[in-house]
Amino acid sequence: MTAAADSKPADFIREIVAEDLRTGKWGGRVQTRFPPEPNGYPHIGHAKSICLNFGIAREFGGKCNLRFDDSNPEKEDLEYVEAFKRDIRWLGFEWDAELYASDYFEQLYQWAERLIEEGHTYVDSQSLEEIRRGRGTLTEPGVDSPYRDRSVAENLDLFRRMRGGEFPDGAHVLRAKIDMGSKHLIMRDPIMYRIRHVPHYRQGNAWCIYPTYDWTHGQSDSLEGITHSICTLEFENNRPLYDWFLDRLGIHHPQQIEFARLAVSHMLTSKRKLLELVREGHVDGWDDPRMPTISGLRRRGYTPEALRNFCAEIGVTKYNSLTGLGVLESALREHLNKTAPRAMAVLRPLKLVIENYPEGQSEELEAINNPEDPSAGTRRVPFSRELYIEREDFLEDPPKKFFRLSPGREVRLRYAYFITCTRVVKDDAGNVVELRCTYDPATRGGDAPDGRKVKATLHWVSAPHALHAQVRLYDVLITKEDAADVEEGEDWKASLNPNSLEVVEDAKLEPSLTDAAAGSRFQFERLGYFCVDAKHSTPGRPVFNRTVTLRDSWAKIKDRGD
RNA sequence: UGCCCGGUAGUGUAACGGUAGCACGAGUGACUCUGGAUCACUUAGUCUAGGUUCAAAUCCUAGCCGGGCAACCA
Numbered sequence: 001m002t003a004a005a006d007s008k009p010a011d012f013i014r015e016i017v018a019e020d021l022r023t024g025k026w027g028g029r030v031q032t033r034f035p036p037e038p039n040g041y042p043h044i045g046h047a048k049s050i051c052l053n054f055g056i057a058r059e060f061g062g063k064c065n066l067r068f069d070d071s072n073p074e075k076e077d078l079e080y081v082e083a084f085k086r087d088i089r090w091l092g093f094e095w096d097a098e099l100y101a102s103d104y105f106e107q108l109y110q111w112a113e114r115l116i117e118e119g120h121t122y123v124d125s126q127s128l129e130e131i132r133r134g135r136g137t138l139t140e141p142g143v144d145s146p147y148r149d150r151s152v153a154e155n156l157d158l159f160r161r162m163r164g165g166e167f168p169d170g171a172h173v174l175r176a177k178i179d180m181g182s183k184h185l186i187m188r189d190p191i192m193y194r195i196r197h198v199p200h201y202r203q204g205n206a207w208c209i210y211p212t213y214d215w216t217h218g219q220s221d222s223l224e225g226i227t228h229s230i231c232t233l234e235f236e237n238n239r240p241l242y243d244w245f246l247d248r249l250g251i252h253h254p255q256q257i258e259f260a261r262l263a264v265s266h267m268l269t270s271k272r273k274l275l276e277l278v279r280e281g282h283v284d285g286w287d288d289p290r291m292p293t294i295s296g297l298r299r300r301g302y303t304p305e306a307l308r309n310f311c312a313e314i315g316v317t318k319y320n321s322l323t324g325l326g327v328l329e330s331a332l333r334e335h336l337n338k339t340a341p342r343a344m345a346v347l348r349p350l351k352l353v354i355e356n357y358p359e360g361q362s363e364e365l366e367a368i369n370n371p372e373d374p375s376a377g378t379r380r381v382p383f384s385r386e387l388y389i390e391r392e393d394f395l396e397d398p399p400k401k402f403f404r405l406s407p408g409r410e411v412r413l414r415y416a417y418f419i420t421c422t423r424v425v426k427d428d429a430g431n432v433v434e435l436r437c438t439y440d441p442a443t444r445g446g447d448a449p450d451g452r453k454v455k456a457t458l459h460w461v462s463a464p465h466a467l468h469a470q471v472r473l474y475d476v477l478i479t480k481e482d483a484a485d486v487e488e489g490e491d492w493k494a495s496l497n498p499n500s501l502e503v504v505e506d507a508k509l510e511p512s513l514t515d516a517a518a519g520s521r522f523q524f525e526r527l528g529y530f531c532v533d534a535k536h537s538t539p540g541r542p543v544f545n546r547t548v549t550l551r552d553s554w555a556k557i558k559d560r561g562d
Numbered sequence: 563u564g565c566c567c568g569g570u571a572g573u574g575u576a577a578c579g580g581u582a583g584c585a586c587g588a589g590u591g592a593c594u595c596u597g598g599a600u601c602a603c604u605u606a607g608u609c610u611a612g613g614u615u616c617a618a619a620u621c622c623u624a625g626c627c628g629g630g631c632a633a634c635c636a
Contacts, residue, residue, distance in 0.1 A: 318567065
């Protein structure tokens with residue numbers, strides 16, 4: 001038995017699985033499935049479900065299928081199938097079988113005929129509008145369709161002709177004969193088949209009738225021998241129907257278990273809205289680094305480990321919660337801090353000239369690649385008389401708690417020397433355009449032999465050696481904390497952040513970054529984590545995406561106005 | 563209004579009738595060649611009202627609040 005089965009289950013679903021294993025309910029089998037509809041790219045919410053379904057199979061020695069729930073030909077596409085497969089693998093999971101609900105269409109059809117013969121279903125020929133009216137309301141029961149008592153022979157004949165393509169869209173549907181007076185709306189003779197004369201992305205023109213979700217899902221689960229059919233809360237209402245079909249058919253009957261879908265603050269998890277953003281060009285495709293899609297997060301610089309750790313962190317419950325974006329970012333930083341090599345980069349450059357450093361001279365200084373990981377080694381960084389430092393690291397008139405550079409003050413340049421600001425050069429408008437400094441040659445490497453201390457260490461880049469690169473800074477796409485909270489009549493796009501992307505055209509980077517591979521991740525010291533954009537970079541000319549900033553306690557003090 | 567589900571520090575979660583923990587956040591301090599990281603401490607919670615019990619976050623009842631359900635979507 002695996003470790004997870006020995007120790008305390010992490011959530012109520014794993015508790016059920018562990019208990020079923022203990023009692024031998026499924027003969028020691030654990031079979032789950034991840035059942036996306038291929039009608040969009042997988043997002044952070046899918047990541048939670050992927051980690052759950054594949055994770056449970058892995059932890060309990062079971063299997064997990066990837067099954068595409070593709071019973072609606074109007075929205076589905078192969079592009080989305082490929083996206084799911086790519087992203088599941090990137091997240092670190094592998095399916096035991098790749099399956100498609102559309103491959104079960106014939107079996108489903110045969111079962112439907114059987115239910116007709118047994119009097120459990122009928123062909124309804126009412127219009128869409130009549131069916132809707134007949135369903136009743138939340139408080140009033142529905143009324144029986146006038147076609148409800150057709151003979152088995154008539155039902156069978158009609159259903160076969162539906163399949164044969166004799167009728168136009170909407171002419172008939174196949175309905176389960178359950179109870180129009182049921183208090184569960186889902187049980188008021190739910191629809192099993194609709195006529196749609198449209199090709200299916202996998203089945204082509206083989207079918208013109210398509211099964212609905214309710215008629216497809218449970219039977220697909222059954223066919224695959226699923227033991228625990230894990231889905232999101234909104235399907236809780238459908239469970240009586242899930243059970244009803246399986247009981248009528250008398251086939252393997254998995255247990256459906258529902259959990260709360262993931263919601264992260266400032267992130268959209270509506271596939272419809274994400275599709276709208278892509279189609280209307282609000283973003284640079286499904287994998288725009290601002291998108292909550294797995295491909296967007298990947299391009300942004302997220303790691304699979306960070307995403308998996310996040311999913312483990314947030315837990316699994318039946319409570320509809322809103323997880324703060326900070327929790328996601330914290331999981332990200334935790335992983336990147338341990339793994340990302342450090343580099344120096346100046347986003348908003350301020351020229352700094354060291355007056356007592358010989359003109360034309362340069363040298364290389366040793367820098368540590370990752371203080372959290374000694375095995376990452378060191379590298380050499382060029383230093384010279386003219387440097388760039390970050391504009392916000394200098395203040396002519398500093399407040400008390402500002403430790404960085406100001407006139408007359410000495411600070412350390414990381415891995416280099418102590419410098420003292422001697423003069424401020426301004427343009428006619430009074431803007432600071434350049435700093436003149438002196439350095440102490442005795443502090444080479446960053447330590448003073450006399451033991452004197454400085455309060456700040458600044459990052460810097462040698463001007464003549466600098467790599468000039470584009471860096472993209474991202475902010476949340478949605479300004480609202482709860483992105484799904486939209487008043488009726490309100491345009492959800494009103495909460496789109498107009499400043500979600502800032503492009504820094506000419507950042508100064510240390511030259512070692514010139515050949516950074518697409519997708520590779522770095523910590524730009526004191527700024528944050530950045531990765532090489534896989535879409536816009538070209539060899540020797542990397543474009544960097546800011547993945548996430550570092551925690552910044554100075555920013556907090558500054559904002560507080562201490 | 564009917565049915566189903568759910569309410570534990572600011573947020574997310576644990577506790578399975580027996581001392582309400584953890585994480586993120588926030589605050590304070592230590593350390594530091596990243597105002598990073600790390601470490602220590604602090605902050606703050608069982609929706610309400612009854613009931614059962616020696617003992618209730620946990621079981622029961624009622625209420626309050628939140629979510630879902632009236633697509634030929636999933």
